[in-house]
Amino acid sequence: MVRRGRLRAGALASLGGRLGLAVLAVAALSACQPQLRHHGYAPDDVALAAIQIGRDDRDAVASAIGRPGTMGLLRDSGWYYVGSRWEQIGWRAPVEVERELVAVSFDNRGVVSNIERFGLQDGEIVPLSRRVTEDQIRGTTLIAQLLRNIGRFTADQFID
Numbered sequence: 001m002v003r004r005g006r007l008r009a010g011a012l013a014s015l016g017g018r019l020g021l022a023v024l025a026v027a028a029l030s031a032c033q034p035q036l037r038h039h040g041y042a043p044d045d046v047a048l049a050a051i052q053i054g055r056d057d058r059d060a061v062a063s064a065i066g067r068p069g070t071m072g073l074l075r076d077s078g079w080y081y082v083g084s085r086w087e088q089i090g091w092r093a094p095v096e097v098e099r100e101l102v103a104v105s106f107d108n109r110g111v112v113s114n115i116e117r118f119g120l121q122d123g124e125i126v127p128l129s130r131r132v133t134e135d136q137i138r139g140t141t142l143i144a145q146l147l148r149n150i151g152r153f154t155a156d157q158f159i160d
Contacts (some may be wrong), residue, residue, distance in 0.1 A: 035088045040069060042083030042100035048115055057110045068104075078105045084120075099123065 043065040050064045061079065072078035085098040099120040107113045 032090055037086045037088070037094070038083070039086065040081070040083040041066070042081045042102045042117075048102065051104070051112055051115060053112050053115065056112050058106065061104055061112060078103055080104075096120065 047065045051061055056064070058079075065081070068079040068081045070080040070082060072080070081102040081104075083100045084096055086094045087097045088094040097120075101118040101122075103114075103116045103118070104112060105114040105116075
């Protein structure tokens with residue numbers, strides 16, 4: 001009887017080890033699967049077909065495909081719908097694998113003048129300017145700055 005109990009305990013330990021190894025293998029393999037994330041919204045061609053160039057205005061576009069996340073800076077000259085798909089595999093940094101930009105341009109009256117679609121291949125890398133104004137207060141506390149300014153004022157600066 002005792003022998004059977006030991007065999008069962010040994011068999012259970014072996015089964016537990018195999019189960020643990022199987023769980024570990026499944027977890028390791030699932031970490032290698034790409035994880036996809038979708039950001040933004042770019043309307044498809046079917047939705048864009050409902051917009052008539054030269055006839056529809058901003059309100060008609062908003063009711064057909066919704067308001068965009070980005071608008072033109074120059075007097076609301078255009079609406080831009082941007083959708084992108086990112087892929088991340090394991091521990092690596094996410095990579096943008098797809099991007100669509102739909103640009104709806106308006107004329108001075110607010111009527112649609114053009115609709116364009118751009119992809120990731122149409123984009124250009126734009127270097128950002130990192131112009132930063134230097135501050136001259138490094139290592140100086142607020143109280144030290146206030147105390148340093150005592151005596152720098154004259155009475156004529158306060159009287160008009």
